[in-house]
Amino acid sequence: MTDQNEYLKDPKLIETHYGEEYEHYYNAIVPPVFLNSLNVFSSIDEYYDSDKSDKHVYCYGRVQNPTVRILEDKIAALEHGERAFVFSSGMSAATTAVMAVCHTGSHIVCVRNVYGPLKTFLTQHCTEHFQMQVTFVKGDRLEEFEEVITDDTDLVVLESPSSLLLTLQDIQGVAAIAGAHRARIYIDNTYCTPIFQNPLDLGADMVMHTLSKYIGGHSDIIGGVLVAKDKELLEKLSLMRELYGGILGPMEAWLGIRGIRTLEVRLRQHEKTALAVAQFLAQHPKVRKVHYPGLSSFPQYDLMRRQQKGSCGLMSFEIDGSVEQAKAFCQALRVFKIGVSWGGFESLVTMPLARASDEEAEWLGAAQNLIRIHCGLEGEENLIMDLEQAFAAL
Numbered sequence: 001m002t003d004q005n006e007y008l009k010d011p012k013l014i015e016t017h018y019g020e021e022y023e024h025y026y027n028a029i030v031p032p033v034f035l036n037s038l039n040v041f042s043s044i045d046e047y048y049d050s051d052k053s054d055k056h057v058y059c060y061g062r063v064q065n066p067t068v069r070i071l072e073d074k075i076a077a078l079e080h081g082e083r084a085f086v087f088s089s090g091m092s093a094a095t096t097a098v099m100a101v102c103h104t105g106s107h108i109v110c111v112r113n114v115y116g117p118l119k120t121f122l123t124q125h126c127t128e129h130f131q132m133q134v135t136f137v138k139g140d141r142l143e144e145f146e147e148v149i150t151d152d153t154d155l156v157v158l159e160s161p162s163s164l165l166l167t168l169q170d171i172q173g174v175a176a177i178a179g180a181h182r183a184r185i186y187i188d189n190t191y192c193t194p195i196f197q198n199p200l201d202l203g204a205d206m207v208m209h210t211l212s213k214y215i216g217g218h219s220d221i222i223g224g225v226l227v228a229k230d231k232e233l234l235e236k237l238s239l240m241r242e243l244y245g246g247i248l249g250p251m252e253a254w255l256g257i258r259g260i261r262t263l264e265v266r267l268r269q270h271e272k273t274a275l276a277v278a279q280f281l282a283q284h285p286k287v288r289k290v291h292y293p294g295l296s297s298f299p300q301y302d303l304m305r306r307q308q309k310g311s312c313g314l315m316s317f318e319i320d321g322s323v324e325q326a327k328a329f330c331q332a333l334r335v336f337k338i339g340v341s342w343g344g345f346e347s348l349v350t351m352p353l354a355r356a357s358d359e360e361a362e363w364l365g366a367a368q369n370l371i372r373i374h375c376g377l378e379g380e381e382n383l384i385m386d387l388e389q390a391f392a393a394l
């Protein structure tokens, strides 16, 4: 945190004012979109001496941009990190993190329920092209990590809660085990956002978010971010972003700043609505199981209370019926739209495993009729009414 921002520690103040230097933009309350690809210098020496890490010196847009930097400073402060780097997608952030830390032959430990495309990147690209070895763990028992982490492990990949079954990992516990073997911990914190969980405080090394979900919040941008504290790691991430070239564009960064302004108020509303919906589902006779960390009946509720400050609008559940019946249920919904992604203003429904093989579903520990919903901002009465009419049609 820079000195002049010292009083802006509360998340709501970070969202609204932190990292903005009004005097640089004619005192406009909203910063401009700097749509320039380069900046000019008054001498060749000044150009050579320019320091890329200084937030007041800009040279080339693939390395840094003032609008982008405001967004990064806000996320770094919210996440209790030293520095954040934003990327053109969550996957660009994730793959850059892996390549910054791992090398040919690296051993990686990863949770089974991790975001699917990252799993594909690790098991197909990293193993085939870089002979990396990936060991998957279910992730809900610390002993499991203890059994598989070795001195050759360079990276531990976590996602807590995961976006399929909402299962948690004990971040502090895993950090102690990984630290003993000098392995870095990467965690996808998209579900909680920095408002509900700060993994760097619990011992994680790199925190990733996709901006495409709650941080953007309006289903109008694709973007990602990595946050870290460690100086050596930050230097690597900075260089890898510059070389892979995945920086976020200024227009998306501006929309990200606009999204962050209301992050906390939106999240509280998503949480309140989701809890009411989860309770409705949990008592419904046609529902077999609800996966929502905010329910006191959730198997990892105690851990959730220990490491999270809340739960968001995403959950999954199994109905008492076949895959075909679950599809019919989804199609009977009117407010919930069928669509991938989540974290925006709108309610969504998908069936992530409707076409998964028996082995795949069993490996993930989930049923093929699993329904995943995101509770948007349409109001809990409207969402519950919608679910009720879809159950009635079942």
Ligand SMILES: *Cc1c(COP(=O)(O)O)cnc(C)c1O
Pocket: 089, 090, 091, 092, 115, 163, 188, 190, 191, 210, 211, 212, 213, 222, 223, 224, 341
């Ligand atoms: C959407 C998502 C991603 C990927 O983000 P993109 O911006 O689409 O690349 C990663 N992790 C989780 C948990 C997600 O939901």
